[in-house]
Amino acid sequence: MKKNNDFFVPYIEGSLGASTKKTLKTFTIVTFLVVIVGALVFSFSQKPFKNSTFELTSATKITGVFHENPYPMLRVEVEKNNYKNILLLGFGKSSANPFLDKLITEVGSLDGKNISIEGNLIYYNGKTLIQITDDEKVILEDGSNSQIPSKEVISEMTLQGEIIDPKCYFGVMKPGKGKIHRSCAVRCISGGIPPVLATSDNNNISEYYLLTDLNGNPINEAVLPFIGKPSEIKGIVERQEDWYILKIDPKDIKVSGLKSTIY
Known part of the structure; x- marks a missing residue:
């Protein structure tokens, strides 16, 4: 009778046959190579990240001159006579308007007024935006009306x-x-x-x-x-x-x- 060397008994040490060992070894190596190649192909097929920044976990306070046309912005002096207009956004998929309504109700038009806003900065490629998450963080500052940027x-x-x-x-x-x-x-x-x-x-x-x-x-x-x-x-x-x-x-x-x- 031909001896069956591939008959495996789990509780008997050394009962795994040579043919089965070879098959398992081949399967493990092939599977490992497929996973590695697949990971590399997936990685290189992805579009690279931009060097943009969203400060989701940190809040920044900015102060500047508010202007609402065509869209709400804050004109901030970043250095002497050098200004940046920061686009205002609301939380989630919302404009900034709902977060400005409370202050507008209290003082009227904000155009040309100095206000401070605390929120999450977003910036990329020379543009800066800020996400407002709380209307209590939109505050009217002391001072007379200031110049809004002309078009x-x-x-x-x-x-x-x-x-x-x-x-x-x-x-x-x-x-x-x-x-x-x-x-x-x-x-x-x-x-x-x-x-x-x-x-x-x-x-x-x-x-x-x-x-x-x-x-x-x-x-x-x-x-x-x-x-x-x-x-x-x-x-x-x-x-x-x-x-x-x-x-x-x-x-x-x-x-x-x-x-x-x-x-």
Whole structure:
């Protein structure tokens, strides 16, 4: 009778046959290699993180001059005669307006007034935003009304790029690519977060433009169908210190049909 060397009895030491040992060894090595190769392929196929920052776990207090047109901002002097306009956002997928209403009810218009805000900073590529999480942290400071930044008309331009949600794009989500993140951007902008056009030059982002209607008013609802879709947009460009503004008629948005490089 032929001896069966592969008959395994768990409680008898050394009963595992040579053939079974070889099979298990081969299976273990192959499985290990597949896992390693799969991990490397998955890793290298991911879009790299941006060097953007969202200070979710720390609060920063900033003081400056409030101005609300076209969207709420705080003009902060970062050094002598050098100003940065910080875009104000609410918590979650909300504009800053609900967090400003209490103070506006108490003192009236905040335009040109010195106020302090404590919140979570978001910054990337020269732009700074702050997320307000508590209306009690929006405080009117002493002092007379101050100068709000004026707008300089540049020219009429036709620009190419994608409409983005600046909150997630500038730091909350990174890299934030895919249909799920595009859907998130739609919800953020529909919630009142200002829409921004990120213009592209050879697939590299070159500049950012806050979008308004032709009268300089918020335009959130009208641009929802175009978020994350490479487009050509004609409008009037203005500059408000370190921010550009693009005043448009949504009818002038032409979707190119190209694949999004952002979402």
